[in-house]
Amino acid sequence: MLTSTQGSNWYLLQCKPRQDERAQINLLRQNYVIFCPQIVNQRLIHGKPHHSLEPLFPGYLFIQLSRDDKWAPLRSTRGVSRVVDFNHGPAMVPDDVIEHLRSRCFKPSETQPPHPFQPGETLQITRGPLSTLEGIFLTMLGDERVMILLHFLNREQPVRVPLTDIERPWTHL
Missing domain, CATH: 3.30.70.940 (NusG, N-terminal domain)
Known part of the structure; x- marks a missing residue:
């Protein structure tokens, strides 16, 4: 904001x-x-x-x-x-x-729907070599990529991921 x-x-x-x-x-x-x-x-x-x-x-x-x-x-x-x-x-x-x-300067187009993710939200990677890992959403990088924070190898690492390769994790009730 x-x-x-x-x-x-x-x-x-x-x-x-x-x-x-x-x-x-x-x-x-x-x-x-x-x-x-x-x-x-x-x-x-x-x-x-x-x-x-x-x-x-x-x-x-x-x-x-x-x-x-x-x-x-x-x-x-x-x-x-x-x-x-x-x-x-x-x-x-x-x-x-x-x-x-x-x-x-650059502003996302008002005609595009806003992305559905909020900073701090847990997301799961669904494709690629990091699939099944969960991370914390940090920010959008343009219209097609996001930055998420992954915890692996005993450290937190920011990672760029295509927007199409992430989703909210399934919750089992």
Whole structure:
């Protein structure tokens, strides 16, 4: 959810190299409100057009915080390098800049039905080498893939899975 809350402002976070996605996942798990503006990039691969979602500002995320929010965990959140600062304080990003970015960047089409999964919901992988494993839904990655958190090999691992390869697990009553 990206709605503005009273008394909060937007700030800029720098992510560790190639760990934008990891930072997003870990911040969402801690219930922070974040925004990562994305654009659709078109490339030719083997002579065919290929569309992909890419961050507008690779290596950076916007986060909404108030003075009362917990700032200390940001320093130790995996994937986060630092809060960007200017003049010995965190760099505040005006709300109108965030609204402008939202209006200009990729938004899922209003004609498409919203995906039925909620963050934190348990899902089961139904196809592929990880079939039968269950994970926790984290976020959508475009229109066709999801990020789920799997627990295997004694650790939690975020995994990208096609939307068509997951479903809610069967419950036996």
